Amino acid sequence: MRITAADVVVTCPGRNFVTLRVTTEDGLVGLGDATLNGRELAVASYLADHVVPLLLGRDARAVEDTWQYLYRGAYWRRGPVTMAAIAAVDTALWDIKAKAAGMPLYELLGGACRVGALAYGHASGRDLPELFDSIRLHLERGFRAIRVQTGVPGLGTVYGVASSAAGGGDRYDYEPARPTALPVEEVWDTRAYLRHLPGVFEAVRHEFGPELPLLHDGHHRMTPIEAARLGKALEPYDLFWLEDATPGEDQAALRLIRQHTTTPLAIGEVFNSVHDYTTLLGERLIDYVRSAVTHTGGVTAMRKLLDYAAVHGARSGLHGPTDISPVGMAAALHLDLAVHNFGIQEYMPHTARTLEVFRTSYTFTAGLLHPSDAPGLGVELDLDAAARFPYRAAYLPVNRLADGTVHDW
Numbered sequence: 001m002r003i004t005a006a007d008v009v010v011t012c013p014g015r016n017f018v019t020l021r022v023t024t025e026d027g028l029v030g031l032g033d034a035t036l037n038g039r040e041l042a043v044a045s046y047l048a049d050h051v052v053p054l055l056l057g058r059d060a061r062a063v064e065d066t067w068q069y070l071y072r073g074a075y076w077r078r079g080p081v082t083m084a085a086i087a088a089v090d091t092a093l094w095d096i097k098a099k100a101a102g103m104p105l106y107e108l109l110g111g112a113c114r115v116g117a118l119a120y121g122h123a124s125g126r127d128l129p130e131l132f133d134s135i136r137l138h139l140e141r142g143f144r145a146i147r148v149q150t151g152v153p154g155l156g157t158v159y160g161v162a163s164s165a166a167g168g169g170d171r172y173d174y175e176p177a178r179p180t181a182l183p184v185e186e187v188w189d190t191r192a193y194l195r196h197l198p199g200v201f202e203a204v205r206h207e208f209g210p211e212l213p214l215l216h217d218g219h220h221r222m223t224p225i226e227a228a229r230l231g232k233a234l235e236p237y238d239l240f241w242l243e244d245a246t247p248g249e250d251q252a253a254l255r256l257i258r259q260h261t262t263t264p265l266a267i268g269e270v271f272n273s274v275h276d277y278t279t280l281l282g283e284r285l286i287d288y289v290r291s292a293v294t295h296t297g298g299v300t301a302m303r304k305l306l307d308y309a310a311v312h313g314a315r316s317g318l319h320g321p322t323d324i325s326p327v328g329m330a331a332a333l334h335l336d337l338a339v340h341n342f343g344i345q346e347y348m349p350h351t352a353r354t355l356e357v358f359r360t361s362y363t364f365t366a367g368l369l370h371p372s373d374a375p376g377l378g379v380e381l382d383l384d385a386a387a388r389f390p391y392r393a394a395y396l397p398v399n400r401l402a403d404g405t406v407h408d409w
């Protein structure tokens with residue numbers, strides 16, 4: 001089953017996506033997501049200039065061998081650009097293999113362990129009334145687990161908070177990448193945030209009761225001791241997890257946080273290899289693995305990472321914001337169904353315009369996502385629609401403290 005074509009498709013139906021489209025001699029087509037928010041063209045070039053020439057003529061069935069060939073063969077290992085490119089190839093080859101078998105991918109991964117994947121949605125508000133409206137809207141839309149992000153008194157725009165009120169437009173969402181010539185700059189103050197957040201969770205529990213699973217994303221902004229203090233302060237509100245409390249590359253930070261709090265910890269969306277987790281999982285410092293199939297080397301690598309997590313008592317919480325394309329999202333859903341140690345799946349629905357380009361078949365019913373039983377991943381790419389939306393440069397914001405110091409965003 002020789003590969004006869006591999007095309008890199010860059011499209012911007014509201015936000016940028018990079019997709020690898022692999023075709024075999026018998027006409028099967030496989031898709032892989034290679035979107036790296038704010039640095040999209042680096043991955044497109046890595047693929048088009050350095051990987052596509054290696055794929056032409058290769059056997060599309062050799063998934064593991066191709067992964068090792070691209071990983072070990074590059075000599076330069078890991079990193080988000082390399083691993084997103086490898087992920088795209090790997091996911092496309094799994095898509096082809098499952099289509100050739102006439103099965104949904106999750107069947108090839110061992111079959112379903114559950115009827116669907118519990119998904120969490122992103123509720124947010126600049127203040128409590130807006131936040132409550134947003135939580136209600138998510139509950140009406142069927143979500144059974146909710147991430148809570150709010151504005152902080154005295155600060156302007158902050159991570160995770162939508163800029164328009166719930167119900168004010170045709171949809172309510174938070175999309176951090178902006179199509180501006182330079183990154184937008186936000187101002188951050190951790191002390192103001194730490195003073196404010198426990199009261200928000202107290203109010204949400206008071207309004208919505210004890211049962212609803214609630215999550216929160218610290219987005220890398222705290223020091224270890226600040227994160228430890230927040231984890232302790234949030235214990236009465238029974239969080240499902242506290243995510244990215246500190247910058248992920250400081251692995252020892254998690255030791256300190258863990259010593260101080262029983263709030264479950266999630267980390268990993270900026271990681272790209274199982275090797276980023278050896279301390280965190282080996283010492284049982286985290287509860288949930290937050291990596292994206294798209295940034296971690298694809299289905300092959302993510303399966304190994306989740307098996308490694310299982311050995312250390314940790315569960316999955318795969319990354320699923322809108323900057324993971326519907327192709328990357330579908331790949332995550334097949335793994336969610338097939339692994340035993342599933343925890344939860346992040347789900348930020350894509351816009352109607354994105355879904356014009358990517359024809360999905362996954363479903364969201366009663367709080368659960370299902371990848372569908374279509375052969376392969378179950379997502380098709382409409383090339384004509386993709387061509388109608390050319391690439392637009394966009395950046396994620398940059399954070400500064402009040403005195404101008406650059407801080408983690």
Ligand code: GCO
Pocket residue numbers: 037176217219269320321323346396
């Ligand atoms: C999340 C993430 C995202 C990231 C985004 C950056 O938990 O979903 O933190 O919102 O900020 O993926 O591109």
Ligand code: MG
Pocket residue numbers: 217219243244269
């Ligand atoms: Mg996050």
